[in-house]
Amino acid sequence: MTERKIILHLDMDSFYASVEIRDNPALSGLPVVVGADPMKGSGRGVVSTCSYEARVYGIHSGMPISQAYHLCPDAIFIRPDMESYARVSSTIMQILTDMAGEIEQVSIDEAFLDLTADQSYEQAAQHASEIKRAIRDQVGLTCSIGIAPSRIYAKMASEQQKPDGLTIIQPSEILSFLSPLPVRSIPGIGKKSAQVLVNAGIRTIGDISRCDIQALQEIFGSHAVRLLQISRGLDCEGLRETGKRKSVSREHTFLKDSVSPEEILGFMHEMVLLLCRELEERDIYSRTIGIRIRYTGFISRTRSVTLIKPTREVRIIEQAIDGLFAEMWDQTPVRLIGVRLSGLVHSDPVQRSLSDF
Ligand SMILES: [Mg+2]
Incomplete structure (x- = not known):
């Protein structure tokens, strides 16, 4: 067991430009600048993102678009399509949630994940490779990842090898890295x-x-x-609670892969107890019950069910989980399990349904 947290920071590579190039492969290899209209050098506004080919000319995010135009008038200048980027972003964030449980999204193309449950940097590194592969296969984009014992070190690590990087800084390497x-x-x-x-x-x-x-x-x-x-390498901050947490979750890693449904469900029921206590303390209810099963090699599957009435009753949630587990488990040895309660609501469902009439 590691004493310190294992935090991953993921940053998509030149996100807006990469989405544009993915959707129009003719742009690949060209200097692409997403941002304001350069109007032949007299435009106002700034560069949002640019491709690595454009960076060669000295163009970078935040630079006045007129300056970018003067540096490379032949670049492809594209107006941002925020709706498209937001769609791609939510697909990526869903992949991350499915593969790692709780995430802290910090911008349209950046998130922190807590991989402490992986228990070692070797495991976390493999996990990160799987995440990179899933994003490449399902979204067609690359990202850069840093893994380190705290949030800030992970962010600094992900900067080190862009694009398509994976940088791991173990606790023993922190000082020489910094x-x-x-x-x-x-x-x-x-x-x-x-x-x-x-x-x-x-x-x-x-x-x-x-x-x-x-x-x-x-x-x-x-x-x-x-x-x-x-x-001095002493920082140990993990994920921050985002203002509105959309879910509560717990996970458990088996020391030895489990094939015992009694053992697996036993742990899941324990997690339900803890999660229901958390809901009670915060006086909220959950509408959507989900489980995650990770097999050896980081293949994760998630499944969830949405109830008619939000609840925090242990028995109801356990039943939902038993059903989900029976539907999705095919006897494959299980490495990690997770339970997540989402669709969180504050109101008392009984009172609300009464006042509905
Ligand atoms: Mg980025």
């Missing part, structure tokens, strides 16, 4: 702060780690403590 990186590699350190640091002779994260707290406080105020922790 120390040579420029201070700006820490998410949240912008141009201005970086410049102040550089002026003070602090260029790398290693330099920060050797600073004393007072010196950092002068520059970063109350953020200094956290910054020092990050630079």
Whole structure:
């Protein structure tokens, strides 16, 4: 068992541009710039995303579109089709949820996953490869993944080998990973702060780690403590609770793959008890009951059922789970199981159905 969390950060590669190229293969290999209309160099607005071929010309996200036009007038300039990107995004997020349980989506093309249940970095790395393959096969796009013992390190890791990268930073490697990186590699350190640091002779994260707290406080105020922790490899933040959690879930990894339905259902029922207690504490009910089964080799299957009335009654949820399990299990040895309750609602279903009349 690892003591620390195993966090994965996934970032799609030049997302908008990649969707455009996927949908119009004639664009592949060309500099593609998604953003405002350049109007032959007089356009206002900025570059949203550009392909790696466009980056060769020095074009990057956030750059004024007129500047991008001057750098490469022959680039293919495309207006963003947000509806299309949002559709692709929700397919990707669904794949991630199916393959890893709870996720924290942080933007249209980025999410954090908690892979602590994988128990080792070797397992987590295989899991990540499966996720990359599923996205490539089902969506036709590549992504870059970082795996590390905290949220921020995972995000920094996913930046390391774009596009189509997979970077794993184990706890023992954290310091050697961090120390040579420029201070700006820490998410949240912008141009201005970086410049102040550089002026003070602090260029790398290693330099920060050797600073004393007072010196950092002068520059970063109350953020200094956290910054020092990050630079010293001590950060351990996992997924953040997103404002509106859409589900509650639990999972269990078997030490030895299980083929015993009694054992599997026993664990699932235990999870139901804990989840129902959580619903009670938060005074909510669930409408959709789902289970996830992962076989050896990360092939995951999920199945869910939506009830007529939201509930948090243990017996009803157990029955639903028994039914789902009977439908989907084909005697294959099971490595991991999960239970998820979604379709969360606050109102008391009985009261509401009464007041409906
Ligand atoms: Mg991206």
